[in-house]
Amino acid sequence: MLSNGISEDDLFSFLSLHKKEDLDHRYILSSMCTLPHPVAVRAHCMFMETNLGDPGLFPGTAALERLLVERLGTLFHHKNAGGYATSGGTESNIQALRLAKALRPGSSPNVVLPESVHFSFKKACDLLSLEMRSVPLGTDRRIMADKAAELIDKNTICLVGVAGTTEYGMVDPIADLAKIAAQQDIFLHVDAAFGGMVIPFLPKPVPFDFALPGVTTLAVDPHKMGMSTIPAGVLLTREPDMLDALNIDTPYLTVKKGYTLGGTRPGAPMAGALAVLDYLGISGMKAVVAGCMKNTERLIAGMETRGIQPAASPDVNVATFVCDRVPEPWKVSWTRAGHLRIVCMPHVTADRIEAFLSDFGDMYA
Numbered sequence: 001m002l003s004n005g006i007s008e009d010d011l012f013s014f015l016s017l018h019k020k021e022d023l024d025h026r027y028i029l030s031s032m033c034t035l036p037h038p039v040a041v042r043a044h045c046m047f048m049e050t051n052l053g054d055p056g057l058f059p060g061t062a063a064l065e066r067l068l069v070e071r072l073g074t075l076f077h078h079k080n081a082g083g084y085a086t087s088g089g090t091e092s093n094i095q096a097l098r099l100a101k102a103l104r105p106g107s108s109p110n111v112v113l114p115e116s117v118h119f120s121f122k123k124a125c126d127l128l129s130l131e132m133r134s135v136p137l138g139t140d141r142r143i144m145a146d147k148a149a150e151l152i153d154k155n156t157i158c159l160v161g162v163a164g165t166t167e168y169g170m171v172d173p174i175a176d177l178a179k180i181a182a183q184q185d186i187f188l189h190v191d192a193a194f195g196g197m198v199i200p201f202l203p204k205p206v207p208f209d210f211a212l213p214g215v216t217t218l219a220v221d222p223h224k225m226g227m228s229t230i231p232a233g234v235l236l237t238r239e240p241d242m243l244d245a246l247n248i249d250t251p252y253l254t255v256k257k258g259y260t261l262g263g264t265r266p267g268a269p270m271a272g273a274l275a276v277l278d279y280l281g282i283s284g285m286k287a288v289v290a291g292c293m294k295n296t297e298r299l300i301a302g303m304e305t306r307g308i309q310p311a312a313s314p315d316v317n318v319a320t321f322v323c324d325r326v327p328e329p330w331k332v333s334w335t336r337a338g339h340l341r342i343v344c345m346p347h348v349t350a351d352r353i354e355a356f357l358s359d360f361g362d363m364y365a
């Protein structure tokens with residue numbers, strides 16, 4: 001640390017020098033996050049100092065968190081869902097498995113999940129000492145539900161489905177998984193971290209949420225397609241008080257018990273998440289999602305006319321291609337199988353897609 005500090009001007013020119021090293025969003029095609037919506041930024045700044053970890057000190061902010069859970073529960077066909085604001089999909093997935101384990105104590109617990117799960121499940125299983133039983137995907141890159149059923153045994157504490165896979169943007173057949181879960185009385189967690197803010201706003205949403213009786217918990221990330229500030233996730237539970245199974249004593253806080261993973265928890269991104277939902281409403285979100293899906297389709301069609309084949313027919317706005325290079329300075333990502341992957345987030349506008357396709361065409365010319 002400096003002994004005497006520096007002037008505010010010097011400090012902020014130093015900070016902005018570093019900020020300038022960050023990549024320009026106009027070229028970022030690989031991210032599942034986006035530029036936050038202006039109302040999210042405004043709400044975030046308004047709630048900057050709030051701490052949901054000690055809710056008795058911030059009852060107004062805590063009420064907004066309950067409202068966010070109610071809004072999302074309603075969106076996912078279950079107004080009375082329980083839940084809380086997490087730091088994102090990783091925390092939501094860890095907590096879902098922690099809850100499943102607490103509700104079914106036993107030796108050698110295992111989790112049955114698709115090969116396509118996000119790597120946060122690896123972290124969750126490491127932390128909770130759970131065996132990961134990977135279910136192969138079909139040629140459509142979705143979980144093979146019959147194979148999942150075969151892997152379930154008496155030590156299975158949870159079945160997982162993904163609604164909007166990270167790599168290929170596929171929605172698993174959650175209705176089939178829900179049937180299996182209900183028949184075998186197994187906890188079903190749906191990772192809708194990405195797809196949860198897309199699928200309900202599509203013209204023909206596939207069933208993936210609490211409308212299916214077998215679904216126990218659901219993860220959704222407002223800091224992805226919900227355009228909130230980072231970090232904003234939500235874990236929802238079918239039973240309103242289900243998370244109480246994770247309660248531990250928090251004697252010196254304003255609330256004497258807690259089930260959250262984080263202690264100090266920011267109210268700011270949670271307020272940002274609620275702000276976007278209330279400001280845009282269903283019709284505004286439908287318009288955003290329609291734009292992203294249209295851009296995804298245009299990108300796929302444009303790549304096909306340049307001789308590049310798609311690697312999947314995505315259910316959400318993630319486009320993948322059989323292709324091994326892209327022009328500078330575009331920032332894309334590559335799947336484990338080596339496919340080019342582009343996420344058509346709200347900041348990836350129609351103009352940016354055309355600019356990318358044009359640069360791409362030049363590279364192959």
Ligand code: 0PR
Nearest residue numbers: 031032033088089090091118120166191193194
């Ligand atoms: N579940 C799914 C389906 C996800 O896609 C992700 C993250 C998670 C869980 C974990 O969420 P958190 O990262 O919020 O804990 N998906 C992106 C990924 O890993 C996250 C991301 C976002 C990566 C922006 C890069 C980036 O620039 O690819």
